[in-house]
Amino acid sequence: xSSTYDQVAKIIAETCDIPLDSIKPESHAIDDLGIDxxxxxxxxxxxxxxxxxxxxxxxxxxxxNEGKATTDQYFVLGNLSARIDELVAAKQA
Amino acid sequence: MKLEYFQMIDRIAALDLDARTIxxxxxxxxxxxxxxxxxxxxxxxxxVLLVExxxxxxxxxxxxxxxxxxxxxxxxxxxxxLRQFVTPGHDLAITARIEHVGSGFAVADAAIAVGGQPTxxxxxxxxxxxxxxxxxxxxxxAAAARIGLAFxxxxxx
Numbered sequence: 001x002s003s004t005y006d007q008v009a010k011i012i013a014e015t016c017d018i019p020l021d022s023i024k025p026e027s028h029a030i031d032d033l034g035i036d037x038x039x040x041x042x043x044x045x046x047x048x049x050x051x052x053x054x055x056x057x058x059x060x061x062x063x064x065n066e067g068k069a070t071t072d073q074y075f076v077l078g079n080l081s082a083r084i085d086e087l088v089a090a091k092q093a
Numbered sequence: 094m095k096l097e098y099f100q101m102i103d104r105i106a107a108l109d110l111d112a113r114t115i116x117x118x119x120x121x122x123x124x125x126x127x128x129x130x131x132x133x134x135x136x137x138x139x140x141v142l143l144v145e146x147x148x149x150x151x152x153x154x155x156x157x158x159x160x161x162x163x164x165x166x167x168x169x170x171x172x173x174x175l176r177q178f179v180t181p182g183h184d185l186a187i188t189a190r191i192e193h194v195g196s197g198f199a200v201a202d203a204a205i206a207v208g209g210q211p212t213x214x215x216x217x218x219x220x221x222x223x224x225x226x227x228x229x230x231x232x233x234x235a236a237a238a239r240i241g242l243a244f245x246x247x248x249x250x
């Protein structure tokens with residue numbers, strides 16, 4: 001079974017037509033991969049469906065806008081994968 | 094329908110929040126300034142307005158699922174197929190099913206049939222945002238009443 005990161009990278013590659021080998025755990029979805037908010041909705045849709053969760057994009061955006069979090073925490077792919085694992089674990093708890 | 098005012102839905106025929114489906118009806122007017130340009134001497138319902146009709150049906154369903162606390166805005170259109178011409182005076186049977194409600198967005202599959210014949214279809218992504226102005230919410234409440242959809246008073250808790 002592939003890791004959460006592997007699945008996320010595959011989703012991004014297929015959704016945004018980005019070569020898989022250019023996607024790294026340290027890649028920032030917005031700053032490095034150039035994914036805009038509309039494309040990220042497609043990614044969020046695929047992640048939600050794949051993992052059976054609901055990425056809290058509105059909450060994350062609010063936290064970033066209020067200076068309570070950085071975009072790195074949610075949009076660097078390694079961190080995003082960790083957030084997904086947390087959401088999956090919380091759902092199964 | 095009042096095409097020039099983007100009033101694309103005449104009536105909500107069915108709304109099932111558990112199944113996440115909606116069925117709406119609309120009659121294309123015999124006369125509209127839209128047909129003066131699309132096309133002179135050969136009036137056709139513009140395909141983009143058929144897409145708008147599907148988006149509004151999906152939008153009403155999304156707004157209802159979110160308990161009328163957010164507005165839905167069309168963000169992306171995929172897999173559009175316009176299968177046949179639609180001319181003035183015809184009745185549209187518009188259906189939509191929400192595939193997924195995410196955080197700040199929803200994805201819907203929508204379709205229109207005319208005379209029982211599949212006419213167009215699309216997959217739509219809608220952004221959902223709190224009503225940006227009280228005036229828009231009031232307008233939506235009035236529109237909901239016009240098409241037969243219950244629109245509750247805003248919560249103040």
